[in-house]
Amino acid sequence: MTKRSIATVSLSGALDEKLRAIASAGFDAVEIFENDLLSFGAGPRDIAMLCGDLNLEICAFQPFRDFEGMPEPQRSRNFARAERKFDLMQELGTDLLLICSNVSPAALGGIDRAADDFRELGERAAKRSLRVGYEALAWGRHVNDYRDAWEIVRRADHPAIGVILDSFHALAPGFPVRAMASIPGDKIFLVQLADAPKLELDILSWSRHFRSFPGQGDLPVGEFMAAIAATGYAGPLSLEIFNDQFRAGSAVQTAVDGLRSLILLEDQLAPDWPKLIGEPLAPKPKSRGTGFIEFAVNETKAGELARLLAQLGFRKTGKHRSKAVERWSQGKVELVVNSETDGFAHSHYVTHGPGVCAIALDVDNAGLVMQRAETLKARTFYQPVGPGELEIPAIHGVGGSLLYFLDQAGKNWDTDFEQVPSDARADALLAVDHIAQSMPYDEMLSWLLFYTGILDLKRLPQMEIADPRGLVQSQAVINGDQSLRFVLNGSSANRTLPARFISEFFGSGVQHVAFTCRDIFAAVAEMRKRGADFLDIPDNYYDDVEAKYDLAPELMRQLRANHILYDREGDGEFFQVYTHIFDERFFFEIVERRDYQGFGAANAGIRLAAQAREVRPASMPRV
Ligand SMILES: O=C(O)c1ccc(O)c(O)c1
Numbered sequence: 001m002t003k004r005s006i007a008t009v010s011l012s013g014a015l016d017e018k019l020r021a022i023a024s025a026g027f028d029a030v031e032i033f034e035n036d037l038l039s040f041g042a043g044p045r046d047i048a049m050l051c052g053d054l055n056l057e058i059c060a061f062q063p064f065r066d067f068e069g070m071p072e073p074q075r076s077r078n079f080a081r082a083e084r085k086f087d088l089m090q091e092l093g094t095d096l097l098l099i100c101s102n103v104s105p106a107a108l109g110g111i112d113r114a115a116d117d118f119r120e121l122g123e124r125a126a127k128r129s130l131r132v133g134y135e136a137l138a139w140g141r142h143v144n145d146y147r148d149a150w151e152i153v154r155r156a157d158h159p160a161i162g163v164i165l166d167s168f169h170a171l172a173p174g175f176p177v178r179a180m181a182s183i184p185g186d187k188i189f190l191v192q193l194a195d196a197p198k199l200e201l202d203i204l205s206w207s208r209h210f211r212s213f214p215g216q217g218d219l220p221v222g223e224f225m226a227a228i229a230a231t232g233y234a235g236p237l238s239l240e241i242f243n244d245q246f247r248a249g250s251a252v253q254t255a256v257d258g259l260r261s262l263i264l265l266e267d268q269l270a271p272d273w274p275k276l277i278g279e280p281l282a283p284k285p286k287s288r289g290t291g292f293i294e295f296a297v298n299e300t301k302a303g304e305l306a307r308l309l310a311q312l313g314f315r316k317t318g319k320h321r322s323k324a325v326e327r328w329s330q331g332k333v334e335l336v337v338n339s340e341t342d343g344f345a346h347s348h349y350v351t352h353g354p355g356v357c358a359i360a361l362d363v364d365n366a367g368l369v370m371q372r373a374e375t376l377k378a379r380t381f382y383q384p385v386g387p388g389e390l391e392i393p394a395i396h397g398v399g400g401s402l403l404y405f406l407d408q409a410g411k412n413w414d415t416d417f418e419q420v421p422s423d424a425r426a427d428a429l430l431a432v433d434h435i436a437q438s439m440p441y442d443e444m445l446s447w448l449l450f451y452t453g454i455l456d457l458k459r460l461p462q463m464e465i466a467d468p469r470g471l472v473q474s475q476a477v478i479n480g481d482q483s484l485r486f487v488l489n490g491s492s493a494n495r496t497l498p499a500r501f502i503s504e505f506f507g508s509g510v511q512h513v514a515f516t517c518r519d520i521f522a523a524v525a526e527m528r529k530r531g532a533d534f535l536d537i538p539d540n541y542y543d544d545v546e547a548k549y550d551l552a553p554e555l556m557r558q559l560r561a562n563h564i565l566y567d568r569e570g571d572g573e574f575f576q577v578y579t580h581i582f583d584e585r586f587f588f589e590i591v592e593r594r595d596y597q598g599f600g601a602a603n604a605g606i607r608l609a610a611q612a613r614e615v616r617p618a619s620m621p622r623v
């Protein structure tokens, strides 16, 4: 089976921490980056031993720079330097050296000159049963295209010399991948994989700071892999990701994400490349929106939340037979308010304060989602259930919250609830529109892969939103019929509202839940009658809306009077209104969509500024 590998440069930490994280995620092999070794406190033999203990093969040592096409005396120096690295490789126990194309101003061009250098190096490597792979860097001085690197390798015509193909260097400059088909698979010594978001940036900075795992960026890595498959290549697939967030993040989590992205890529390539498939991945389930959303609170907060929910037109429809758990309903929206003093919800309340501790998703087959999630290394969750209670399959999601999966069997999640009689009336709120989660900026790529890999969610373009105290990145993931939408918000500025939710208000999690309605003006009028009050929006905003969109005066008056925000997208119109923030932790949004697909990004900065005025000043410590 194809070996799964990752380059140590992709992770944070010291070399031994990286290796342990790589092994525990389940990789078979690593590329040891020279810098990780140079800066490490133990020698190559110790590293070889550690890799042996961890069952990790070292599939390459890299990089060896500025080798080919040098004039004397550098040329001779380079051969001597290579011999020293061969010594090191033998101690490490790896047989492959990666040489990346020369970037030195001293380098001389000429395909045959480079080929001659490689032939001679091949002779030296072969004496020690070592191999050398040549990789075209996209910014190489004379060689920056894999087709030229292959031509040099072809002319070197030595069994110990092969080519190394890196998806970034081929795809980022936009080189066609078709030409790979002419390279015999056994002359490809290593395949490196990286994705990247589309950016207008010089290619060196783009590669060194913004690479990501396949599936997290915009490059057609699948097409690259399909071209590799056609060559018959059977060596390792190695992730090589230079990324500032990965360098700063958790090595263990990044390694798991890497493996997850490889499994997803392999799955995408099947059945064209069956030798890749380790364990078959269960098909993506079809999601059908949220079954219920569970809030963890204590007794006092349960009362306050109940008041707010009643103002929004929710009715208490159920009471758990044996637990301090209530059910609140409106339209298709089901909310569960849990104020138990033990169990998962309680520990969530203790660590995060009042807020959403679990989201139940309706799917066509919960068993298959769980299988898929487990293969993709998601953390499953089990909680002891009482006699007769339903056990709902779950995995851990953002900020320690849970994702439950409900299918036909799980439709009975409410069997443990006694019905509470309530007035029958028309519901203003229809369904959950979207759920917004705040997270550290560093974790956004990880959760993006989580949602798009495990569920049938696709990402929309990332948005940048101005908070009064910094930028917020916003990334939506939605399913096909838009019955399920998550909005992931992350900020690396530490005084923006999403950042403060995380640092001061108890960690990542659901920052708001939005509900759809048929008629926002009628809904808001009803809610006001019940005592609801909404986030204040400045007059300046409405003056601008008036200037931009020629709205009828009565509509403008209603928007202003009700603190409703407005956006337009082609012929589509969007209306949104926000509650005040509940206990500095979360809030609700009510939206009306008229042929509108977005989330009101144009208004998000206005909302963040309004909320920033409501919460404590950013500089005041919590007491
Ligand atoms: O950025 C670099 O220098 C570099 C080094 C080695 C590689 O394999 C690579 O793709 C890039």
Ligand SMILES: [Mg+2]
Pocket: 135, 166, 192, 240
């Ligand atoms: Mg590379």
